[in-house]
Amino acid sequence: MRTILAVIALCSAVAGAALAAEPSPELIAYGKALVEAGDCAGCHTADPAKPFAGGKRIDTPFGAIFAPNLTPDRDTGIGAWRDADFVRAVRTGIAPDGSNYYPAFPYPYFTKMTKDDVLAIRAYLGTLAPVASRNKPPELRWPFGYRGLMRLWNAMYFKPGLFEPDQSKSAAWNRGGYLVTGLGHCGACHTPKNYFGADRNAQALSGNEVGGWFAPRLDGAVRTGLKSWSEEDITEYLQSGRNAKSHAGGPMAEVVVNSTAKMSDADVRAIAIYLKSLPSTRRETIVTPPDNAEMKAGQAVYAKLCIACHEADGSGAPRIYPPLPGNALLQSNNPSSTLRIILDGAHTVTTPRAPNTGEMPGYAKxxxxxxxxxxxxxxxxxxxxxxxxxxxxxxxxxRKREANGE
Incomplete structure (x- = not known):
C-alpha cells in the first residue's frame, strides 16, 4: 500500500510540475512582443502560410544560408529542444548538436538579451503550429562552408555578455539601448562590416550596404545621419514607415511593417531616445559639387519627370511624396538606395497609423x-x-545587380 501511495504521490508531483511549467498567457504574449521587436518572422518565414517554418534564403557576401525552422515540430523544428539548448543557441550561436551557427543569425546581438526574455520567446514559439520543414544546407563559397571556422571567428569577433545598463541614463534610454544593440539587432544592417563580416564597432550604426540597398546612418551625423531628426520624427517613422523627412523603402519597409509598427509606444519611444543620444561615429565626407553641365542635365530630367510630385523646390508632400531637401538617405555617400528607387520605383508602405498609399514609377527603361x-x-x-x-x-x-536579383 505504501508503495502504491508513493507512486501516486510521485505521479501527482510530476503532473503538478508539468502544469506549473506551462507558460502563462502573459508570458506568451510578452514572448510574442519580443519576437515582433526582433523581427524574427522577417528571416524565418519563407511561406506566409507557414510562419516561422524557415527556408528563406539569406544572401551574404560569402554565399547564401537558409533560415531554420522555429516551429515546435519535433523532427525538423525546435520542439525537441530543451530550454537550455534554446538559450545557448540564441545567446552564443551554438546549436544543440554543438555546431556553430553563422553570424547571419545575429547571436552577436542576441547575446545581450536576458535569459528570461529568451525563454519568453521560446514560450511563444511553442504555441505555433508545428510544421515539418527540414533545414536547408548553406550555399557558401569555399572555405566558408566549414562551420569549424566559426570557432576562430567567434574567438576574434564575438564578445558574449548581457547588455550593461548605464546608471547615469534614464530607464527609457537603457531600454532603447537594449533594443537597438540587442534584440532589435539594428547594427546587423546599419553598421559597416570588415572583410570577414564582423561589425566595425568603432563605426557603429554609421551605415552599410545590404542587398543592393544602403542602410543609412543612425548616429548623430549632421547631413547624412539623424542630427536633424527629433525623437518624434524617429518615433513616427518607426511606427508608420514615414514622417515629414523621409519614407521607409526596401528592407526597412519590411522591418516597419513586420516589426516596429507592432511595437509598443514606450519601446519605440525608447529607441528614439537612445538613437538621438548617439554622437557621430565618423566624419562626414567633404563634397565637391558637380559641374554646371551635370547640374543642368539633371535639372532637365527633374523638370520633365519629377517636379509634378516633388515640386520645383523639392519640398514634395510630406508623408505622401518625401521631401528631398535635407534628406539624409539621399545625401549618403553610398547612393545605392537612391539609385534603386529611381530605377525600380517605390511603393509607400501602409501601416495602421498611415494607411494611405503612394507610388513612384521606375525609370529604368x-x-x-x-x-x-x-x-x-x-x-x-x-x-x-x-x-x-x-x-x-x-x-x-x-542595373546589373537588380537584373541578377541581388
Whole structure:
C-alpha cells in the first residue's frame, strides 16, 4: 500500500510540475512582443502560410544560408529542444548538436538579451503550429562552408555578455539601448562590416550596404545621419514607415511593417531616445559639387519627370511624396538606395497609423545611365544638399545587380 501511495504521490508531483511549467498567457504574449521587436518572422518565414517554418534564403557576401525552422515540430523544428539548448543557441550561436551557427543569425546581438526574455520567446514559439520543414544546407563559397571556422571567428569577433545598463541614463534610454544593440539587432544592417563580416564597432550604426540597398546612418551625423531628426520624427517613422523627412523603402519597409509598427509606444519611444543620444561615429565626407553641365542635365530630367510630385523646390508632400531637401538617405555617400528607387520605383508602405498609399514609377527603361546619374547628382546637390558625385558606371552596376536579383 505504501508503495502504491508513493507512486501516486510521485505521479501527482510530476503532473503538478508539468502544469506549473506551462507558460502563462502573459508570458506568451510578452514572448510574442519580443519576437515582433526582433523581427524574427522577417528571416524565418519563407511561406506566409507557414510562419516561422524557415527556408528563406539569406544572401551574404560569402554565399547564401537558409533560415531554420522555429516551429515546435519535433523532427525538423525546435520542439525537441530543451530550454537550455534554446538559450545557448540564441545567446552564443551554438546549436544543440554543438555546431556553430553563422553570424547571419545575429547571436552577436542576441547575446545581450536576458535569459528570461529568451525563454519568453521560446514560450511563444511553442504555441505555433508545428510544421515539418527540414533545414536547408548553406550555399557558401569555399572555405566558408566549414562551420569549424566559426570557432576562430567567434574567438576574434564575438564578445558574449548581457547588455550593461548605464546608471547615469534614464530607464527609457537603457531600454532603447537594449533594443537597438540587442534584440532589435539594428547594427546587423546599419553598421559597416570588415572583410570577414564582423561589425566595425568603432563605426557603429554609421551605415552599410545590404542587398543592393544602403542602410543609412543612425548616429548623430549632421547631413547624412539623424542630427536633424527629433525623437518624434524617429518615433513616427518607426511606427508608420514615414514622417515629414523621409519614407521607409526596401528592407526597412519590411522591418516597419513586420516589426516596429507592432511595437509598443514606450519601446519605440525608447529607441528614439537612445538613437538621438548617439554622437557621430565618423566624419562626414567633404563634397565637391558637380559641374554646371551635370547640374543642368539633371535639372532637365527633374523638370520633365519629377517636379509634378516633388515640386520645383523639392519640398514634395510630406508623408505622401518625401521631401528631398535635407534628406539624409539621399545625401549618403553610398547612393545605392537612391539609385534603386529611381530605377525600380517605390511603393509607400501602409501601416495602421498611415494607411494611405503612394507610388513612384521606375525609370529604368525610360532613362539612360547618364540621365539617371545626372538627375541623381542634381537632387543630391540642390536645395542645400551635398552628395558625392554618382557616375553612369555606378548606375550600370545598380542595373546589373537588380537584373541578377541581388
Amino acid at each position: 525610360q532613362l539612360s545611365d547618364d540621365e539617371i546619374a545626372a538627375v541623381t547628382n542634381y537632387i543630391r546637390n540642390s536645395w542645400g544638399n551635398a552628395g558625392l558625385l554618382v557616375t553612369p558606371a555606378q548606375v550600370a552596376r545598380a
